[in-house]
Amino acid sequence: MTETLQRPSDTASPAQARVEAWLAEFEAALAARDVEKVAGLFAVDSYWRDLVAFTWNLKTVEGRDEISHMLRERLDDTDPSGFHTLEPADEADGVTTAWIAFETSVGRCKGLLRLNDEGAWTLLTTMYELKGHEEPQRTGRRMGAEHGANRDRETWSEMREREAAELGHQTQPFVLVVGGGQGGIALGARLRQLDVPAIVIDKRPRPGDQWRSRYKSLCLHDPVWYDHLPYLKFPDNWPVFAPKDKIADWLESYTKIMELNYWTGTEARSATYDEALGEWKVEVERDGQPVVLRPKHLVLATGMSGKPNVPDYPGMDAFRGDQHHSSAHPGPDAYAGQKAVVIGSNNSAFDICGALWEKGADVTMVQRTPTHIVKSESLMDLGLGDLYSERALDAGMTTEKADLTFASLPYRIMHQFQIPVYDAIRERDQDFYDRLEKAGFRHDWGDDGSGLFMKYLRRGSGYYIDVGSAELVADGEVALAHGQVDHLTETGVVLEDGTELAADLVVYATGYGSMNGWAADLISQEVADTVGKVWGLGSETTKDPGPWEGEQRNMWKPTQQDHLWFHGGNLHQSRHYSLYLALQLKARAEDIPTPVYGLQEVHHLG
Numbered sequence: 001m002t003e004t005l006q007r008p009s010d011t012a013s014p015a016q017a018r019v020e021a022w023l024a025e026f027e028a029a030l031a032a033r034d035v036e037k038v039a040g041l042f043a044v045d046s047y048w049r050d051l052v053a054f055t056w057n058l059k060t061v062e063g064r065d066e067i068s069h070m071l072r073e074r075l076d077d078t079d080p081s082g083f084h085t086l087e088p089a090d091e092a093d094g095v096t097t098a099w100i101a102f103e104t105s106v107g108r109c110k111g112l113l114r115l116n117d118e119g120a121w122t123l124l125t126t127m128y129e130l131k132g133h134e135e136p137q138r139t140g141r142r143m144g145a146e147h148g149a150n151r152d153r154e155t156w157s158e159m160r161e162r163e164a165a166e167l168g169h170q171t172q173p174f175v176l177v178v179g180g181g182q183g184g185i186a187l188g189a190r191l192r193q194l195d196v197p198a199i200v201i202d203k204r205p206r207p208g209d210q211w212r213s214r215y216k217s218l219c220l221h222d223p224v225w226y227d228h229l230p231y232l233k234f235p236d237n238w239p240v241f242a243p244k245d246k247i248a249d250w251l252e253s254y255t256k257i258m259e260l261n262y263w264t265g266t267e268a269r270s271a272t273y274d275e276a277l278g279e280w281k282v283e284v285e286r287d288g289q290p291v292v293l294r295p296k297h298l299v300l301a302t303g304m305s306g307k308p309n310v311p312d313y314p315g316m317d318a319f320r321g322d323q324h325h326s327s328a329h330p331g332p333d334a335y336a337g338q339k340a341v342v343i344g345s346n347n348s349a350f351d352i353c354g355a356l357w358e359k360g361a362d363v364t365m366v367q368r369t370p371t372h373i374v375k376s377e378s379l380m381d382l383g384l385g386d387l388y389s390e391r392a393l394d395a396g397m398t399t400e401k402a403d404l405t406f407a408s409l410p411y412r413i414m415h416q417f418q419i420p421v422y423d424a425i426r427e428r429d430q431d432f433y434d435r436l437e438k439a440g441f442r443h444d445w446g447d448d449g450s451g452l453f454m455k456y457l458r459r460g461s462g463y464y465i466d467v468g469s470a471e472l473v474a475d476g477e478v479a480l481a482h483g484q485v486d487h488l489t490e491t492g493v494v495l496e497d498g499t500e501l502a503a504d505l506v507v508y509a510t511g512y513g514s515m516n517g518w519a520a521d522l523i524s525q526e527v528a529d530t531v532g533k534v535w536g537l538g539s540e541t542t543k544d545p546g547p548w549e550g551e552q553r554n555m556w557k558p559t560q561q562d563h564l565w566f567h568g569g570n571l572h573q574s575r576h577y578s579l580y581l582a583l584q585l586k587a588r589a590e591d592i593p594t595p596v597y598g599l600q601e602v603h604h605l606g
Contacts, residue, residue, distance in 0.1 A: 015091035019098040022115060023083040027102075030080055035071045039064040043118035047410035051126040052580045053109040054078050055597035056587075058557040060410055060550040074597050079105040086110065095121065099401075106131055106592055107583075112408040124408035127583055133590060135193040160259065167261055168293055173199045174589050176282055176295035178268045178522070181210040182229070183568040184301035185251055186575055189230050189258040190582035196589050199293070200260055200301075201284060203267040207255045208248030210303075216331040217355040218244040220571075221347065221465040223380050225388035227571040228399055229254060230578060241376075241467070266291075271298060271523045273563060280563065297585055301567040302518045304460055304535060309510045311343070315488035319506065323488075326352060326509040332359040340364070341493050341501045343485060344509030345371045345441075347464050352507055353478045354469030364479040364501050366493070370444035372463040373470050374452050375432060378425045383453070388572075403576040411457065411537050411550055415450035422451035435474040442482070447541040456570075457552070458544035460535050461511050514606045515566050516554070523564075531559045532602030534566050545604055556581045558596050 012020065022041065029037040042048070048067055049060040054074050061070045082103045089098035096115040103109065107127040114122045129135065136142050146153060154162070167173060175191055177184045180202025191198040204210065211218070219241045220227060224234050227242070232254060239246070255262045266286040273280050282293045308325040316323065322335075326348040332355040340356045342349050345367040356363045374383070386392055387402035397405070409417060422445055426433065436443055444462075446455050452463045464470065472478040483495040492502040514535060520528035531554055538549035551557070554566050556577040567581055568574065587594050 013088060013091075015089040015096045015098075016085065018096055018115060019085055019089040019100075019113065022113075022120070023085070023100065026120075027081065027083045030071075030075065033075060035068050035075065038071060039068045040119075042067055042120040042123075043116055046119070046121055046123075047412060048120075048123045048125070049408065049410055051124075051407065052583055053104060053107065053111075053125040053127040054080070056558075056584065056594040057596050057598055058551050058555075058577075058580065059598040060412070061598075062410070062412060062550065070597055074595070077105065077593070077595060080109075103131075106587070110404070112404055114408075122408060122410060124404065126404065126407070126580070128579065130583060130586060130590070130592065133194065133586060137193075164261065167197060168199055168263070168291060171197065172294045173197045173261070174295060175199075175297045175299060175585055176201065176280065176293055177299045177301050177567070178282075178518075179301035179303060179568075180204070180207055180255075180262060180264075181301065181303055181568075182251060182571055183303065183574040183578070184299075185255055185258075185260065185262075186230055186578040187299065187301060187567050187581060188260040188262065189254070190578045191585065192258060192260060193231070194582055194586040196582070196586050198261065199263055199295075200255075201263045201266040201268060201286075203265065205264055206248075206252055207262055207264065208251040211244040211248040211251070214244055214327070215329045215352060215355060216244075216333075217358075218351060219467070220244075220247065221376065221467060222570060222572070223384065223388065225390070225392070225399070226384060228575060229571070230575050232257065233399065240380075268522055273298075273523070273527075273561070275562070278563065297563045297565065297588065299565045299567050299581070299585075300515060300518050300522070302515065304512070304515060304568045307513045307515070307517045309513050311485070311508055311510050313485050313488055315494075318490050319488045319503075320490045321504040321506065323506040324508070326507055327512075329507055332356045332361065335505050336360045338362070338504035339492075339502050340505040340507065341366060341503040342507045342509055343493070344368070344507075344511070345464070346461055346509065346511065349507075349509035350464045350466070350469040350473075352509060354472060356505075357469075357472055357478055361505075362479075364481055364503075365473065366481045366483070366485065366495070366501070367442055368482075368484055369462070370442040372444055372446060372452055372455055373436065373441075373466050374422070374425055374463070375429050375466045375470075378428055379452065379465060382424050382428070383421050383451075399575075403572070407576065412548070414457075415446075415448055415454050418450040418454055419448070422446075422449060425451070432470075432474065436470065439474050439476060440480050440482070441470075441473055454539075454541075458537055458539050458541050461543065515568065516606055519561075519564070527561050527564070529605045530561050530602070531564065531566075532600075533604040533606055538603070547603060549600065551600075554600060558584070558599055560599065560602055 061067050086099040098113045101110045108129050109127045111125040175198040177200040180200045184200045188200040223240050224238050269283045271282045279294050279296050280298045284291050308327045310325050336359045340361045340363045342353050343366045353363050455462045486494050486496045494500050514533050516528040516531050516534045534554045536544040536553050538546045540546040
């Protein structure tokens with residue numbers, strides 16, 4: 001039932017009274033379909049970020065003209081009402097902030113409103129559930145037990161066995177998720193709770209093997225508060241930085257607890273879309289046996305850092321030592337006492353250099369381009385502490401509120417909030433950066449000084465969260481070389497300036513390609529080009545060419561290829577955005593109209 005909005009009470013704080021008055025005027029203008037009046041309630045420089053609620057998309061509209069255009073297209077169908085605050089509004093530094101909730105014709109929604117002296121400065125609107133298709137939680141949870149006598153009773157285990165035997169054979173999944181890492185698992189859990197028939201497939205023998213297969217010293221660089229999965233948070237005694245095998249075991253347990261239809265040992269071989277039938281034909285090999293699946297929707301959850309960029313340097317075929325991409329690095333044990341050259345200077349490169357040094361290898365890092373480094377302790381305190389930490393929890397900042405708070409900052413202006421954070425980090429750790437520079441390391445802070453998060457969002461590369469290995473470079477324990485690789489010889493690596501580095505081992509920590517490369521491999525280059533580049537904002541900074549998109553390209557939202565979706569990112573993004581992707585898929589499963597506003601255009605092919 002839609003809640004009615006009450007007029008500001010005499011006892012409300014000035015901030016609360018202002019928000020209530022604004023919401024009342026906003027709702028009245030929406031109800032009257034007075035688009036110009038609605039737009040006039042926003043500041044001249046304003047940003048409305050919508051996650052599914054109004055646009056059936058992930059879309060940010062900027063300024064009054066774009067807001068008006070969106071509402072003319074979407075207001076009648078959306079039919080929003082019942083705007084109210086969820087807790088008392090707050091005011092600081094001339095900005096009034098309020099958590100809000102409302103309903104649309106098909107969903108229940110919440111958001112975050114910021115008002116400045118001109119009106120609404122930022123507005124976040126998000127759908128969190130579809131009416132009539134709520135997740136079975138709390139008072140809506142399933143009974144589980146069937147009381148009474150029933151000769152046809154089917155136990156839970158019998159039901160699971162039947163479902164596992166039938167799905168993909170007698171019955172087809174509505175959604176096929178290719179990739180069973182944390183992204184595919186998080187989405188699979190969301191779809192399961194929404195009763196959307198789905199199969200998650202992965203070529204590895206066990207869930208979590210994506211982590212087990214990485215070099216043995218790998219730990220998460222993000223802290224535990226940032227990394228929870230949907231529904232089931234890590235225990236309170238979970239380590240701040242989880243080792244890779246501990247994460248792997250957690251993911252494996254999670255697939256069982258959340259009852260996912262998860263096919264291990266299954267590799268997707270090819271996929272084609274039948275426009276007439278509105279479904280995919282996906283040929284997979286499961287435990288060596290061919291299976292044809294016909295899902296309506298195909299999600300590539302193969303990982304933003306999943307398709308290795310393996311270089312093709314002259315002489316690689318002549319090199320007599322061991323060489324591999326960082327994604328295939330087995331760990332340092334076999335290389336004690338050997339000369340190791342690591343090509344690259346980002347997260348994986350530093351981790352591998354550190355582990356090799358610990359085993360007594362003679363390690364050289366080849367830095368090709370500048371890298372941004374931030375010490376883990378400083379990032380946790382100054383970068384994440386207000387949203388994801390014990391102190392944040394103590395202040396009432398739950399994981400869900402933190403996710404929405406972070407999502408409420410429009411990408412267009414997010415760098416303005418990040419620059420002061422990294423200025424403070426630079427000041428705190430100036431001695432560390434001085435020592436790095438003295439060692440010859442080429443450090444940067446991003447094109448505009450906005451640091452790690454913006455580099456991640458814009459390009460997904462160019463940084464290292466220092467958990468110790470940068471100290472080895474600063475102290476000269478890991479040697480440093482600069483420049484591009486010209487070629488390999490039988491015994492080493494030669495750089496463009498002629499520098500020759502003797503090597504028994506070469507590790508190519510050369511990063512990963514755009515996720516649409518997976519579409520090219522599985523479906524066709526034509527479909528990959530139809531979708532275009534995946535990831536980035538169009539900021540016109542390094543490796544993020546314009547024009548401005550305002551959202552992550554092609555992630556968690558409809559693409560130019562019907563019924564093809566991309567899902568991934570770090571654990572935080574997999575947790576948060578899996579909800580919105582799952583709601584979009586559930587709506588389609590229930591034949592709820594989903595007119596997409598602002599389908600992303602394609603400006604770059606990869």
